[in-house]
Amino acid sequence: MPVAPPFPRLPSLNALRAFEAAARLGGFAQAAEELQVSPGAVAAQIKALEQDLGAPLFDRHARGVRLTALGQRALPEFVAAFDGLAAAMRGLRHDAAPARVHVAALPALAQLWLGPRLPALRARLPGVDVSVTALEQPPNLKRVPFDLCLFYTRELPPGAVDLGADQILPVCTPDLARSLSTPADLRHAVCLTDATWSEDWAHWAAIAAPGLDLSPRGPVFSLYALALQETLQGAGVLMAHGALVAQHLASGALVAPFAARVTLPRHLALWSLPEARRNPRMAQVMAALKHLA
Structure with missing residues (x-):
């Protein structure tokens, strides 16, 4: 009678993806962010893969993980394989x-x-x-x-495509601008800040008003669009990014009370x-x- 041995199974594709992402990015947390799963799920998938192989792919230590020699040898081929799979999927889409x-x-x-x-x-x-x-x-x-x-x-x-250098400048409504003659007047104005770009006021002051001790006071927003909306309603002066307020400056809804624009090292x-x-x-x-x- 014919012999039909069990066909060797491949490891879980999710486990292979978890290994490749963690190895490429240098950690389980980084892999979890890219794969949109929890770090625990990544760790469990990799542990299952290691058990399947009978050998460790990562050394665990207090500050994170480090690839073993086996993991290092395997990584380039897995990166190429998943790059190829992603490219095939892009072409299909x-x-x-x-x-x-x-x-x-x-x-x-x-x-x-x-x-x-x-x-x-x-x-x-x-x-x-x-x-x-x-x-x-x-x-x-x-x-x-x-x-x-x-x-x-x-x-x-x-x-x-370079769409222009990132420039920052204070902006506000025309009514509010009438109370601002020099950058020093900003020390007494309500200054609106975006949490992501909280250093913008210091960057602008260092170049546009050197020596000015400016500690902006006013609300901080986690959404730049909300900070801009408050500025349009006259709530204060916003340290704006030129590309994001260009239409409001062109329409006259906002004005730049000072001429100085500061160019940041990014585009x-x-x-x-x-x-x-x-x-x-x-x-x-x-x-x-x-x-x-």
Whole structure:
């Protein structure tokens, strides 16, 4: 009679993903953030994989984890394998929906820069379906289902569209501006601050008003759009990012009480993976957003 031994099973794909992400990123917590699971789930998946192999892939210690020699040898092939799998999935998505473009953007940029430009973008490219997801940090485009990134960055990724240097300046309503003659007047004004960019007041004062002892007093907001809305309602002076308030300055709803703008060492940039730029729709969206900047 024929012999039919049990067919060797492959380890769980989730376990392999957990190992690759933890090994590439240097820890279980970082892998959990990328995979959108708990660190405990990552640890459990890797432990199961190690039990299946009969050998450890990580050394655990008080300050985290470190790859064993076995894990180090395996990592390059697993990175290449998951990069290839992600690339195949991107190609499948693009073939299934060639007119769909998914943008990941900083929340403030999604609301205040990209959002107002979407009607003009649709008018220029009527066949393109643009989706937007707000994220606090640029994602790894090799591993997530996004096509484009729109963020402030210190170093421009290869092939990125440079949409301009990040400039900061105080802004307020015209009525409030009448009470501000010199930067020193800011010491007595309500200064609105965004929690993410809490150092902006100090950066601006160091360049625009050297020697000014400015400790801004006023509310702090976790949403830049809310801080901007309060500024438009006359609640105080906002240390603004030029790209995010350009339309309000152009309309006269806000004014810059002082001429000084300070350029920060970063740029507003739009980028994608090299293979994505070969997609005609992707190239059209990037070109259109550059035109609309």
